[in-house]
Amino acid sequence: MSMVWPCPLTVDAYASMGRAVRVPRPECPSCLVPVVFWSGYWRHVRGQERERKIFIPRVRCRACGVSHAMLPAFVLVRRLDAAEPVGAVIGRVAGGACGVRRAAAAAGVPYTTARGWVRRFTARAGELAVSFSALAAELGGEVVRPRPDPLRSAVAAIGAAFTAAAGLPGWAALGRWRFACAVTGGSLLAASASSPFLMIGRRRFMPPGSR
Numbered sequence: 001m002s003m004v005w006p007c008p009l010t011v012d013a014y015a016s017m018g019r020a021v022r023v024p025r026p027e028c029p030s031c032l033v034p035v036v037f038w039s040g041y042w043r044h045v046r047g048q049e050r051e052r053k054i055f056i057p058r059v060r061c062r063a064c065g066v067s068h069a070m071l072p073a074f075v076l077v078r079r080l081d082a083a084e085p086v087g088a089v090i091g092r093v094a095g096g097a098c099g100v101r102r103a104a105a106a107a108g109v110p111y112t113t114a115r116g117w118v119r120r121f122t123a124r125a126g127e128l129a130v131s132f133s134a135l136a137a138e139l140g141g142e143v144v145r146p147r148p149d150p151l152r153s154a155v156a157a158i159g160a161a162f163t164a165a166a167g168l169p170g171w172a173a174l175g176r177w178r179f180a181c182a183v184t185g186g187s188l189l190a191a192s193a194s195s196p197f198l199m200i201g202r203r204r205f206m207p208p209g210s211r
């Protein structure tokens, strides 16, 4: 299992720190007791057209024995690319500024890669629109009216939720795609129909500055 923490560092800054990145210590989502740090692993992430190797610490709950990977908010589960380039492509396409081909060129990624992101995001856009609209309302933000285009609806809802969250300490610096990544547990593009949005209902997402 994994948890996403609201990391404000750039990919390069995070990578350069190696194992020395200070990660906030969360509570076990099941037992609500503080976990302990428990090894970790290395993985790759591609941000700003460059691939970097980063360390992902693991935490373990002494009470139930379950361990969690602590993913920084720029990492998407089972994806090489960081949240920002993925979000930039999706945002441009949803905004109608251009098609996937030009959005891919602007982000410096292959067309087929960008097309895959847009397809995956669109496949779960309806669910994302509903969840982020609910979160925006819960945070006291604007009520997002559903639009016929699910992709636009989802991006608008993420924007509204982020705008509402940006009034709370810490979130504004992260930007809307890291915010979206943190709220969905890194599964913004995940095909699985399991419900990462338990994080919203139970307020399981970790606010910045809670370390």
Ligand SMILES: [Zn+2]
Binding pocket: 028, 029, 030, 031, 032, 061, 062, 063, 064, 065, 066
């Ligand atoms: Zn536990």
